[in-house]
Amino acid sequence: MLIYHPAFDAYHCVFRMMALMGLIPDLEVDKARLLDFYLAFPSAINDIRLPSTLAHGRRLAKSLSNTYRDPLNPKAAFRDMSQIQLAALRNIAALGLIDLNGFEQGFVKRINSVAIPESLGENLSIYLTAQAEILKFLSNGLAQIPLRGLDGLKHRTALLEYRYDTP
Secondary structure (H helix, E strand, C coil): CCCCCHHHCHHHHHHHHHHHHHHCCEEEHHHHHHHHHHHHCHHHHHHCCCCHHHCHHHHHHHHCCCCCCCCCCHHHHHHHHHHHHHHHHHHHHHCCCECHHHHHCCEEEECCCCCCCHHHHHHHHHHHHHCHHHHHHHHHCHHHCCCCCCCCHHHHHCCCCCCCCCC
């Protein structure tokens, strides 16, 4: 039996990454991957060790129902999404929408001089409006937590290894 989920759709991943880059024009690749995961599975925010300033994220996670099924094992789902997310970012870099050298160094930086096609821009605008609540939490909340080290986003989510990070 085949089950569709947008988390594992490469084109939808490109779209989600473009939406995130519209709100956060400069971030680490791993942070972009984490934010994309929580955009695809907003209820998984419940599993994050959130700082007290972001405790409202739990209420948000409970209020957002996922049209598709939630992952049985978030860590395995995140690992399975890895190659799709990296391929999506490579495609965006190939289009010249993000800095290729920065991407190779582990950063996603939007290049504003390259225009997004009008139809894609319209669809992104509709998506940003429809997903405003979760995108606001991701961009103004989770994205502000440092990625690396103890109590960094990798540590708090337990989706990526943090113990061997260099400061």
